[in-house]
Amino acid sequence: MITAQNICRHELIGLPIRVHASSNPVQTGIAGVVCGESKQMLDICAGDRILRVAKKCATFDLRLPDDTHVRVDGSVLVMRPEKRISMRIRN
Numbered sequence: 001m002i003t004a005q006n007i008c009r010h011e012l013i014g015l016p017i018r019v020h021a022s023s024n025p026v027q028t029g030i031a032g033v034v035c036g037e038s039k040q041m042l043d044i045c046a047g048d049r050i051l052r053v054a055k056k057c058a059t060f061d062l063r064l065p066d067d068t069h070v071r072v073d074g075s076v077l078v079m080r081p082e083k084r085i086s087m088r089i090r091n
Helices: 081-086
Strands: 016-022 031-037 041-046 049-054 058-063 069-073
Touching: 016 041, 016 049, 031 049
Parallel strands: none
Antiparallel strands: 016 031, 016 058, 031 041, 041 049, 058 069
16 A cells, blocks of 8 residues: 555556656646656656656655655655665665
């Protein structure tokens, strides 16, 4: 189950997302659904367009399946998705 505490260890594809802040001011406010992910980028489906946002330079607001809103600094997401999902988080 995805929670605010373990969001960094879960699959992001399919979650509603909004770019809260970015070093590129044009990207701030982009909203849609995560439709792809690579080591450095998130692909966001916004209407009929797919927009690519660098993880390292942005802060994201994600909405979890239980309707909880979580703000995530993109720099903690910078790694291959398959490696991020399998890593252990220290408490």
